[in-house]
Amino acid sequence: MSNWPAVLVASVGTYALKLLGILVPERVLNHPLVRRVALLMPVTLLAALVVLQTFSTGTRFVLDARAAGLAAALVAVICRAPFLVVVVAACVTSALVRLLT
Amino acid sequence: MTAGDDTAAARHAVLRNAAAIALTTGAYALSFGAVGVAGGLSVWQTCVLSLLMFSGGSQFAFVGVLGGGGAAGSAVSVALLLGGRNAFYGIRLAPLLGVRGVRRVLAGHFVLDETTAMTVAQGSTPLQRYAFWSTGPMLFAMWNLGTLVGALGAGELADPRVLGMDAAAPAAFLALLWPRLREAGAVPVALAGTAVCLAAVPFVPVGVPILLAAGVAIVAGAVTYRRAS
Numbered sequence: 107m108s109n110w111p112a113v114l115v116a117s118v119g120t121y122a123l124k125l126l127g128i129l130v131p132e133r134v135l136n137h138p139l140v141r142r143v144a145l146l147m148p149v150t151l152l153a154a155l156v157v158l159q160t161f162s163t164g165t166r167f168v169l170d171a172r173a174a175g176l177a178a179a180l181v182a183v184i185c186r187a188p189f190l191v192v193v194v195a196a197c198v199t200s201a202l203v204r205l206l207t
Numbered sequence: 208m209t210a211g212d213d214t215a216a217a218r219h220a221v222l223r224n225a226a227a228i229a230l231t232t233g234a235y236a237l238s239f240g241a242v243g244v245a246g247g248l249s250v251w252q253t254c255v256l257s258l259l260m261f262s263g264g265s266q267f268a269f270v271g272v273l274g275g276g277g278a279a280g281s282a283v284s285v286a287l288l289l290g291g292r293n294a295f296y297g298i299r300l301a302p303l304l305g306v307r308g309v310r311r312v313l314a315g316h317f318v319l320d321e322t323t324a325m326t327v328a329q330g331s332t333p334l335q336r337y338a339f340w341s342t343g344p345m346l347f348a349m350w351n352l353g354t355l356v357g358a359l360g361a362g363e364l365a366d367p368r369v370l371g372m373d374a375a376a377p378a379a380f381l382a383l384l385w386p387r388l389r390e391a392g393a394v395p396v397a398l399a400g401t402a403v404c405l406a407a408v409p410f411v412p413v414g415v416p417i418l419l420a421a422g423v424a425i426v427a428g429a430v431t432y433r434r435a436s
Contacts, residue, residue, distance in 0.1 A: 112279035113252050116269055117259035119283065120290035124262075125315030127297015128306070135298055143428030147421065148264075148292045149393040150400035151285070152384035154420035155268055157401050160377040162408050164276050175374025176381065183385045190231040193238065196378030201371035 171207070175200030217334055221325070225342040228321050232263075233349035238375035239266055240357020245367040246274020250358040257354035261316060261347060264383055265290040267376040272414040281414025288421045296323040303327070303335045317343025320383070396427040 127135070135141075160176045161167055175196035182192040236257065243253030248270060256266050265286040272282040297318045303326060306314045317339065325342045329335040361367050388394055400420035407416040 109248055109252055109273065109279070112269075112273065112283050113248070113255055114259075116265070116283040116286040117256060119287045120260045120262050120265050120293070121316060123287065123290045124293040124297055124318040125312065127294040127299075127318060128301050128304075128311050128315050130298075132298055132301075135294060139429060139432045141295075142432035143425050144291060144295050145390055146393060146396050146424040146428045147288060149384065149387045149390060149397045150420050150424035150427075151268070151289050151417065152264070152380045152387070153397035154401045154404040154417055155271070156377050156380045156384060158404055158408070158417060159271050159380070160374075161405075162275075164413055165409055165411075167408065171368075171371070172374045172377065175371055176377050179374075179378035179381050182378075183382055188231065189379075189382050190234050192382040193235060193375050193378045196374040197238065197371035199371065200374035201369060204369065204371070 171200035171203040174203040217329075218337055221329065221334065221338045222341055225325060225338070225345050228325070228342060229345040229349040232321070232346050233353040235263065235375075235379065236350045236353025237357035237360070238372055238379075239263065239270075240354040240359070241361035241364070241367045241370075241372045242267065242274070242357075242376060243270045243354070244358045244361035245372065246270040248273070250355075250362065253358040254351065254355055257351045260286065260290075261350065262286075262290050262293060262319060263350075263379065264320075267379060268417070271376055272417065275413045277414025278412060281412070281418060284421075285414065285417050288418075292320075293318050296320070299323060300326060300339065303332065304339055305332075305336075314339075314343075317347065319343075319346065321346060392427075392431060396424060399423050399427065 156176070160172045161169065178199035179192050179196040182195045187195070239257070240253055243256065243266075244250060248256075256269065260266055260269070268289050269282045269286040272285055273279070297315065300318060300323060304314055322339055322342045326335050326339040329338050364370070367373070388397070400423035403423050404416040404420040407419050
């Protein structure tokens with residue numbers, strides 16, 4: 107139950123960010139520095155999250171079936187597969203690897 | 208692009224696309240529900256995230272940090288940093304939607320990757336508004352339905368890893384990342400951020416490495432913004 111404060115703060119904060127874009131005058135968030143960081147932030151975080159959530163558990167590096175899942179997902183995005191196909195390919199591949207090893 | 212685009216046929220095409228996106232989202236939400244419960248959240252907490260946060264990338268990152276044993280503060284920070292892009296979608300959408308008063312509170316909730324893409328892709332203002340107000344609620348319904356079913360289903364499974372559910376989040380992040388790699392100067396910064404993040408994994412608490420990657424993005428943005436502007 108101790109997760110509730112984090113769940114609520116993160117939820118309200120994320121909603122506030124969405125609303126912010128609708129409410130504030132355009133020029134406030136249109137500063138070139140803010141735009142540049144906003145462009146780089148998702149790319150950097152997503153790249154780090156891909157690697158982090160595939161090759162680590164807690165504070166340790168782990169090589170397990172998730173790596174095979176990521177490889178399948180990579181093939182899928184290179185083939186321009188739809189979002190769902192990418193995710194399902196990863197799940198099925200890592201499940202199969204676990205089944206066979 | 209003229210007002211003539213706003214025909215019944217054009218609206219039909221918008222609805223068809225919105226339904227396809229919503230179905231995909233529903234399936235993706237199944238895996239979020241399962242991953243949320245497997246990461247240590249209750250069914251209620253997992254569903255509240257989908258109801259209130261309603262932003263897939265932020266939600267997966269949040270449960271990833273929390274489920275990995277990270278501090279609550281790190282999980283919240285990652286969700287907000289990743290959700291920051293929605294503020295810029297809002298800036299893009301506000302003049303197209305022309306919403307006023309209390310309707311802005313509702314419009315804010317529907318500001319997402321998918322609704323933004325659907326809205327800006329339309330050729331006329333009425334169609335853009337139609338796309339936003341049809342895609343948003345359909346996504347919301349399917350995202351929350353999928354989350355509930357996934358969360359309840361995960362409770363029945365002894366270990367969601369048997370279905371490869373723990374590979375869903377990295378794959379989803381990869382799918383979100385791929386088209387963004389074309390942004391000017393993005394690849395070196397993403398690589399540097401990832402390298403710093405990985406180097407820190409054994410030495411700092413769970414959840415902190417990803418915040419260090421965010422730091423790399425801020426520093427790189429500050430150093431390079433003059434060239435880009």
